[in-house]
Amino acid sequence: MDGPNLDRERLERYSRQIIMEEIGPEGQDAILRSKILVIGAGGLGAPVIQYLAAAGVGTMGIADGDSVEISNLHRQIIYGVKDIGRPKVECASRFVNGINPDVKVKVHHTEVNPNNILDLIEGYDFIVDGTDNFESCFLINDACTLSKKPYSYGAVLRFSGRVMTFPETDSSPCYRCLFKTAPPPGTVLDCATAGVLGSVAGVIGSIQATEAIKNVAKIGELVQGRIIEYNALNMSFEETNIRKNPNCPICGKEPIIKNIKDVEYTGSCTLK
Numbered sequence: 001m002d003g004p005n006l007d008r009e010r011l012e013r014y015s016r017q018i019i020m021e022e023i024g025p026e027g028q029d030a031i032l033r034s035k036i037l038v039i040g041a042g043g044l045g046a047p048v049i050q051y052l053a054a055a056g057v058g059t060m061g062i063a064d065g066d067s068v069e070i071s072n073l074h075r076q077i078i079y080g081v082k083d084i085g086r087p088k089v090e091c092a093s094r095f096v097n098g099i100n101p102d103v104k105v106k107v108h109h110t111e112v113n114p115n116n117i118l119d120l121i122e123g124y125d126f127i128v129d130g131t132d133n134f135e136s137c138f139l140i141n142d143a144c145t146l147s148k149k150p151y152s153y154g155a156v157l158r159f160s161g162r163v164m165t166f167p168e169t170d171s172s173p174c175y176r177c178l179f180k181t182a183p184p185p186g187t188v189l190d191c192a193t194a195g196v197l198g199s200v201a202g203v204i205g206s207i208q209a210t211e212a213i214k215n216v217a218k219i220g221e222l223v224q225g226r227i228i229e230y231n232a233l234n235m236s237f238e239e240t241n242i243r244k245n246p247n248c249p250i251c252g253k254e255p256i257i258k259n260i261k262d263v264e265y266t267g268s269c270t271l272k
């Protein structure tokens with residue numbers, strides 16, 4: 001049962017994962033060697049960071065420019081009262097090392113933007129989008145599509161959430177296949193104005209963490225070519241298939257977005 005990266009302590013720590021034949025020592029070894037970037041250490045990012053740390057992800061990048069506020073604590077479950085006012089990346093890093101010293105944390109104390117995103121995602125095997133705002137969703141989609149990086153998208157609002165995974169294959173749809181442009185600012189509610197139940201962010205973030213682990217361990221089927229919509233009020237999960245759009249501006253037959261710098265990531269998130 002011994003793998004190249006599994007000493008006695010690791011075998012014990014990860015025993016409940018390793019014992020499952022789908023993961024086994026090889027899968028755990030792949031997780032321990034994986035490099036995953038979590039963009040946004042908020043309501044979605046917090047459960048993602050927590051479960052990826054516990055699972056033994058080898059290198060975890062955490063990118064966020066914010067500091068912890070008291071209004072974050074009802075859903076961003078990796079922070080405590082003592083963290084208020086401190087940078088989220090600093091607190092998240094300490095939290096990860098408290099769970100699992102196996103994980104090497106790379107802290108990126110910045111918001112993602114068109115100038116830094118390509119450098120940020122380079123070197124990671126999988127990206128988790130925990131930003132939950134349209135500008136960053138389009139930016140992360142475009143950067144990951146152009147760089148052929150697999151990533152997970154998640155969003156929450158009030159009692160509902162949605163989640164999709166976009167692998168690096170050319171045959172898979174991207175976020176722009178579904179939403180060509182962002183809605184006009186102010187026309188769509190966000191969590192700050194409409195609210196969100198903390199545990200709903202926990203459900204969607206947990207799915208995103210699971211997708212990341214499945215991707216690096218190469219097991220199961222990703223939420224690929226479909227969207228899962230979760231409704232906590234009637235406790236339902238609905239699934240809708242998504243086709244690749246041949247006219248998609250970035251992954252279609254004749255793409256017009258060929259460079260991140262071509263796009264204005266405010267408003268409708270279309271070409272400058």
Ligand SMILES: [Zn+2]
Pocket residue numbers: 173174175176177178245248249250251252
């Ligand atoms: Zn597309």
